[in-house]
Amino acid sequence: MSEYPFPDPVVEIADVQELARDVVVIPNRDVDLVPNIGVIGGTHSVLVVDTGLGPRNAETVLAFASEYANGRRLYLTTTHFHPEHAFGARVFAGEATYLVNTAQAEDLAVKGEGYLAMFRQLGEPVARALEGTGIPVPDSTYDGTRELDLGGRVVLLRPTGRAHSKGDQVVTVPDADVMFTGDLAEAGQFAIFPWFPPHDTDVSGIRWIEVVERLVGERPRVVVPGHGAVGDTGLLTQVRDYLVELRDETWARRDSAVPEETIAEEVRALMVQRHPEWRLPEWVERGVGCLCAEWPGPRDQGRSR
Template identity: 35%
Template sequence: MTVLREIAAGVHVLRHPVLDVNATLVVGGEAALVVDTLSTAGQARQLLAAVRRVTPLPLQVVNTHHHFDHCFGNMVFTADDCPIWSQEEAAALVGPALRDRAVSNHPDLATDLAAVTPTPATRLVRTAIDLDLGDRPVQLRHYGRGHSIGDLVALIPDADVLVAGDLIEESGPPQFGDAYPLDWPDTVAALMAALTQQTQVVPGHGAVVTRRFVAAQHEQLAALAWLIREGDADGAPPERVAAKSPFPQEITLPAVHRGYLHLNQP
């Protein structure tokens, strides 16, 4: 049975074994919010069943970004006419092409992914919006580009919890496939300004972390951004830059290529 774990009053996290991805439930007085909907219809149905064991309240959904493991379960939630929020540029990327890439890149999930109807958000956020769940505010914020073009975080102030999506990773290093490695440190710095020393941060993947963990990952991201800028200025091959990274070389190489590309755009 898929189970949500309560980490603060009315805030529950489901850590799904496939890809170690997190989904979060925030329960208010009049409505509840599900942050991220997992990878497939089957996973989303498990999530929805777990949510309904906690609360019967009307639901809303937030996608932290457009990657399949965070939004391909949307189709299950829209069956109940559930509004879905995401950053506007992220929503524009949810479509058949995204599904086709997911099928190609994840053969172990290919059959289930091929059956997904990509369902973009119906409510768009540019930089900020506040939701009211009935005596419980939730602040949605786009602090800038980082892991993707449209990263959105959810802050639950009265519980001192922040849901960070893949801007923060715990069970593995940050992923840079379509990231903005030069912007990412500033985005995390802005996110950190909303944290206290006691804030619980739900990463996109892995265990719930603290501000201290976020600060350490910010230092690594900033160090990588500096290496990319220095390497570009020196004309260094990407492989040489990646070898100096605080992250594994095979993970870093796409970041260096993307950083060089962004630095040299006309």
């Protein structure tokens, strides 16, 4: 098993940030494989957004959420099926109702075991966090927008369609103007492209741009990314602009019949030059691979957003 070069992926209940009345985030502290986790309250119920990686992290989240709820009913949702976001959900069984969109439930059923095996090979700290993990089965699924009434507050669970994954969803709190994006947006790092052909090719850079463009148009006051610092609409704009430049630089070279390996090297160097402060540049090559597969062929005219 390879050496894991990052801090242990442990959720810590520290520096919990209040975003609005009865809306808080447990920040990921810029630790890899730790997501930002939301807790949203109404008069009779509380919704938890994402679980952390594996049972022990989920137990930490559940303990915090139960204390925060103080007798209110618990719900759980996850922004998408990837392990650090959803693979603690079984801990909530019997304590919370687990709700996800249909496409995400299909991702869990079809790809869950493969991702569990892959993540267990990332290093001993990750494998340890995943001890005892089972693939969760949601209590309830839905298509289209699910309006979840927490009592005096309605939270919207909105599937986006294929983008970062097939089953992405955005969680919004309209009365507080807060949006949880999952890995559709990251702060301070390059966008995560889970492009693993032939095993998983559901990520779509083109659809991802379209989805984030729509979210930018909503102009949320607070944006909670999957990883990294909480921001505002400017964070979504930054993500959109990066995805557009990644597409344009990749396709310009693909138009010229440059080999994909050369495209990946050149585009990675260019993106690191343009964004020297961002983390995890290894995801640039995955993005290039995805966008090469989505290349529509040579074009004479420029491309717009």
